[in-house]
Amino acid sequence: MRSAPSLGSILAQALRQFALVVMAGMALATVFILWTPGSFSVTALAGQLADALSPRNAGLPNPVTPLPPTPTPLLSAPRIGLVSGHRGNDSGAVCPDGLTEADLNYDIALRVKAGLEAAGFQVDILDEFDNRLTGYRALALVSIHNDSCQYINELATGFKVARALYSQTPERSDQLVACLIDRYHKATGLGFHANSITPDMTQYHGFDEIHATTPAAIIETGFMYLDRRILTEEPYRVAQGVIDGIICFVRGEPVGQ
Numbered sequence: 001m002r003s004a005p006s007l008g009s010i011l012a013q014a015l016r017q018f019a020l021v022v023m024a025g026m027a028l029a030t031v032f033i034l035w036t037p038g039s040f041s042v043t044a045l046a047g048q049l050a051d052a053l054s055p056r057n058a059g060l061p062n063p064v065t066p067l068p069p070t071p072t073p074l075l076s077a078p079r080i081g082l083v084s085g086h087r088g089n090d091s092g093a094v095c096p097d098g099l100t101e102a103d104l105n106y107d108i109a110l111r112v113k114a115g116l117e118a119a120g121f122q123v124d125i126l127d128e129f130d131n132r133l134t135g136y137r138a139l140a141l142v143s144i145h146n147d148s149c150q151y152i153n154e155l156a157t158g159f160k161v162a163r164a165l166y167s168q169t170p171e172r173s174d175q176l177v178a179c180l181i182d183r184y185h186k187a188t189g190l191g192f193h194a195n196s197i198t199p200d201m202t203q204y205h206g207f208d209e210i211h212a213t214t215p216a217a218i219i220e221t222g223f224m225y226l227d228r229r230i231l232t233e234e235p236y237r238v239a240q241g242v243i244d245g246i247i248c249f250v251r252g253e254p255v256g257q
Helices: 007-037 043-052 101-118 170-188 205-208 228-233 235-251
Strands: 081-086 120-125 140-147 160-162 216-223
Touching: 007 228, 081 160, 101 120, 101 140, 101 235, 140 170, 140 235, 170 216, 170 235, 205 216, 216 228, 216 235, 228 235
Parallel strands: 081 120, 081 140, 140 216
Antiparallel strands: 160 216
């Protein structure tokens, strides 16, 4: 009667069969590589195998490249609001040749926005009766306007700046007005036309709509008749005066020096 094979002989036979399978697999891989030149390299194949067997990919069906770290979001830049006077509502003052105050205001607002954004601010351009004005919060709000395009007299030249008559932030708004007056005059050379500030400026509707903590001012950058040249031919100086005034206020710079 034949004796049962020993455990040692069973293991030896299993190892021989495993070795034959491995050798056959290597032979097939070699043939595949030889038939597809340039498609694979032994080094690359070995690297992929090592990557697949590494602990970080354990249990995964395919090698996985780690995702890059999520960047930490930057803090929001400080916000400034600009009202483009009359925009979205009416034309404002109109010159005989068709130049409108609304168009002039918007051109200046766009230039101011570009300059402030280059300085690191977020800037909103708001229409005259923009829904966003309700409860609007910002470091400052400036409404940009211009005066008449009719001849009044030889004194009807220069700019005007005012804040709300009953401002809830009088000291901050006064500082904003002071900075705008000082820097606008320096940038444009225009004089401050204080004696023609009207209730339409000091009781400007936007002052009552924005949040109580937002300092605000309204500026009329010139008279469209006598100051037309600088307003239309050198608008970059006009815009720079408003930019400098806002930055002066935000940074707490001195005025009158």
